[in-house]
Amino acid sequence: MTNDLIKALKKAAGKTDLYRKMIEEIEDYAIILMDKHGFIQDWNRGAQKIKGYTEEEIIGKHFSIFYLPDDLESGLPGRLITEARKNGRAGSEGWRRRKDGSQFWGSITITAIHDDEGEVIGFSKVTRDLTEKKKAEDKLRMSEQRYHKMVAEIQDYAITLLDENGIIENWNSGAEKIKGYTASEILGKSFEIFYTKSDRESGLPKRLLQTAREKGKAIQEGYRVRKDGSRFWGTIVITALHGNDGKVIGFSKVTRDLTQQKLAEDQLKAYTKELEFQNIELEQFAYVASHDLQEPLRKIQTFAHLILENYDDKEFVKRYFEKLGMSAKRMSDLVKSLLEYSRLSKDMNEDSSKQIKVDLNELLSEARQDFELLIQERKAVIIAGKLPVVRGKRTQLGQLFSNLISNSLKFSKEDPVIRIESTLVKREEIVNEKEKLKYKNYYKITFSDNGIGFEQQYDKVIFSLFQRLHGKQDYAGTGIGLALCKKIVENHEGVINTVSEPGKGATFNVYLPVIGQVKALTAERDVK
Amino acid sequence: MAYTQQKKICLLVEDDIDDQELFDLCLKKTGKNVICSKCNNGAEALNLLKSDPDYVPDVIFLDVNMPKMNGLECLQKIREMTRFNNTRIFVYSTTSDNMIEKKSKDLGAQGFIAKTTRLEELIIQLEGIFASVETM
Numbered sequence: 001m002t003n004d005l006i007k008a009l010k011k012a013a014g015k016t017d018l019y020r021k022m023i024e025e026i027e028d029y030a031i032i033l034m035d036k037h038g039f040i041q042d043w044n045r046g047a048q049k050i051k052g053y054t055e056e057e058i059i060g061k062h063f064s065i066f067y068l069p070d071d072l073e074s075g076l077p078g079r080l081i082t083e084a085r086k087n088g089r090a091g092s093e094g095w096r097r098r099k100d101g102s103q104f105w106g107s108i109t110i111t112a113i114h115d116d117e118g119e120v121i122g123f124s125k126v127t128r129d130l131t132e133k134k135k136a137e138d139k140l141r142m143s144e145q146r147y148h149k150m151v152a153e154i155q156d157y158a159i160t161l162l163d164e165n166g167i168i169e170n171w172n173s174g175a176e177k178i179k180g181y182t183a184s185e186i187l188g189k190s191f192e193i194f195y196t197k198s199d200r201e202s203g204l205p206k207r208l209l210q211t212a213r214e215k216g217k218a219i220q221e222g223y224r225v226r227k228d229g230s231r232f233w234g235t236i237v238i239t240a241l242h243g244n245d246g247k248v249i250g251f252s253k254v255t256r257d258l259t260q261q262k263l264a265e266d267q268l269k270a271y272t273k274e275l276e277f278q279n280i281e282l283e284q285f286a287y288v289a290s291h292d293l294q295e296p297l298r299k300i301q302t303f304a305h306l307i308l309e310n311y312d313d314k315e316f317v318k319r320y321f322e323k324l325g326m327s328a329k330r331m332s333d334l335v336k337s338l339l340e341y342s343r344l345s346k347d348m349n350e351d352s353s354k355q356i357k358v359d360l361n362e363l364l365s366e367a368r369q370d371f372e373l374l375i376q377e378r379k380a381v382i383i384a385g386k387l388p389v390v391r392g393k394r395t396q397l398g399q400l401f402s403n404l405i406s407n408s409l410k411f412s413k414e415d416p417v418i419r420i421e422s423t424l425v426k427r428e429e430i431v432n433e434k435e436k437l438k439y440k441n442y443y444k445i446t447f448s449d450n451g452i453g454f455e456q457q458y459d460k461v462i463f464s465l466f467q468r469l470h471g472k473q474d475y476a477g478t479g480i481g482l483a484l485c486k487k488i489v490e491n492h493e494g495v496i497n498t499v500s501e502p503g504k505g506a507t508f509n510v511y512l513p514v515i516g517q518v519k520a521l522t523a524e525r526d527v528k
Numbered sequence: 529m530a531y532t533q534q535k536k537i538c539l540l541v542e543d544d545i546d547d548q549e550l551f552d553l554c555l556k557k558t559g560k561n562v563i564c565s566k567c568n569n570g571a572e573a574l575n576l577l578k579s580d581p582d583y584v585p586d587v588i589f590l591d592v593n594m595p596k597m598n599g600l601e602c603l604q605k606i607r608e609m610t611r612f613n614n615t616r617i618f619v620y621s622t623t624s625d626n627m628i629e630k631k632s633k634d635l636g637a638q639g640f641i642a643k644t645t646r647l648e649e650l651i652i653q654l655e656g657i658f659a660s661v662e663t664m
Contacts (some may be wrong), residue, residue, distance in 0.1 A: 294622050298622055298643060298645055299546055299547075302645050302647060305645065305646065306553075306647070467595070469595045470595055471569070471595065
């Protein structure tokens with residue numbers, strides 16, 4: 001039967017020696033001739049090269065010799081033969097064994113050979129060694145797998161894949177961690193879901209996609225919304241993904257949560273601003289020290305010289321001694337004021353937890369007592385509404401009340417009337433120094449009088465250290481009272497402003513923040 | 529010359545009455561024939577200068593630190609009015625600050641006089657100023 005096969009084959013395929021030679025010398029394919037049971041009958045050079053057996057060693061052996069134990073156990077060689085017999089051919093890829101026991105990845109095609117009557121008389125088996133290709137493929141697959149794993153498991157970046165319309169197609173664990181949605185909750189939704197309402201309304205997400213589409217990528221920083229509604233500060237890079245034809249087929253979106261950094265940055269900015277502010281204060285202080293304190297000192301020295309030069313003129317000496325004394329007193333007043341002011345600055349940097357609930361009604365009645373004599377003397381009237389309880393430093397707020405009332409009494413004409421009232425206002429209602437307003441609601445406490453007033457253009461100067469609108473001879477004082485008021489209000493995170501017109505009285509508005517529970521205690525009596 | 533006999537007009541803008549008095553004292557000691565008016569601050573001085581078109585002082589002395597309007601601001605406003613092109617303006621202050629001295633010159637002041645503890649120095653400076661005004 002074997003001889004029949006060879007004869008038939010030679011008759012069918014190898015009519016010429018040339019043809020046979022061709023098969024024999026092919027090196028890249030193992031071409032094996034088997035009988036109908038799978039026993040090897042012929043063997044080319046490629047087979048020897050790939051499988052390592054010589055022709056003598058292999059002829060007559062069953063082709064299952066190339067198979068690994070597992071494949072043998074599962075009956076793979078038999079199945080292949082059966083299939084080839086039935087269908088004419090059978091193909092398979094898998095690890096096979098060489099003579100030396102090493103393995104190669106073979107791609108095998110077994111083709112049935114028929115006689116003239118259509119009976120299967122044997123098989124040809126063509127095997128190709130694709131080990132290198134297999135290894136490269138495996139490597140690529142591993143690499144892809146690793147890459148997917150890497151993207152999936154990155155925690156610090158939300159990496160999402162969007163389709164060309166911004167619908168989320170892929171979602172890594174970083175995205176889940178940062179944004180709070182699981183993959184099943186978010187896949188298929190638009191990425192606009194992460195944007196704030198106002199950003200969505202302004203069309204920001206659409207603009208970003210458009211930019212990425214046109215320029216390749218879009219970079220943006222801003223607040224985004226988590227699943228629970230909380231916000232985070234994200235830096236976002238959206239990169240367009242292109243198909244082979246150059247068309248945009250989707251986008252990758254990498255988001256990083258920089259909330260902590262943003263907060264730190266904001267805090268740094270606040271510190272810098274605070275420092276700048278303190279620097280300005282320091283400069284003002286240095287100017288005051290160099291100018292305002294020098295003035296009475298210079299006068300004292302001048303008067304002393306004059307007294308010495310006119311020692312015999314008794315009248316002259318008396319007059320200038322008095323002046324000298326007044327200058328010394330002024331110097332002393334200035335130094336005291338400065339000390340008071342610097343103490344307030346120091347207080348400001350202290351722990352705010354030292355603040356307590358202060359009933360402003362109590363402060364007012366204390367101030368009334370302090371000024372009792374002056375009020376009687378001037379025939380002054382203080383009309384006050386119910387005042388709130390605020391959180392703050394009692395002594396400072398007491399000084400604020402005292403300074404503002406004394407100011408109204410000092411710059412009054414006849415029969416001074418001072419009105420003190422409180423209302424609850426929203427931050428938006430306050431017109432000046434908006435950048436300093438951190439709270440939602442404020443108590444607006446107004447001190448208005450019917451005094452001499454001043455021109456509105458001096459509404460800022462009036463609060464500066466040692467700045468006066470009137471000559472020292474007209475109204476006493478060092479020019480620190482309102483500077484202290486401003487400092488105290490600022491210490492309490494509030495603002496102060498003033499409205500006036502010459503001859504028509506002045507109004508000082510003090511805005512103190514409504515903090516926490518204090519509101520509940522006092523809101524009832526304030527909102528009438 | 530007949531001119532030299534003529535009284536010179538001087539305006540002192542100064543909020544401190546002691547300093548006004550000391551200035552008068554020194555002016556008197558110069559022996560110059562000068563009428564000196566006084567204003568308590570810059571705003572008051574400007575009102576005076578604007579209200580009377582015939583009032584053109586030969587010399588104006590401006591203190592720096594004053595309520596309502598300081599001397600430098602006042603200097604700038606006076607220099608904006610061509611009527612006072614020939615008026616000599618001196619900034620007169622306790623502050624011995626180079627920046628203020630420079631700013632005064634930049635704004636068109638002829639000089640800066642520091643208030644000192646020795647009145648003799650002021651007398652000598654005033655003598656010099658009024659001597660040069662007489663030859664104008």
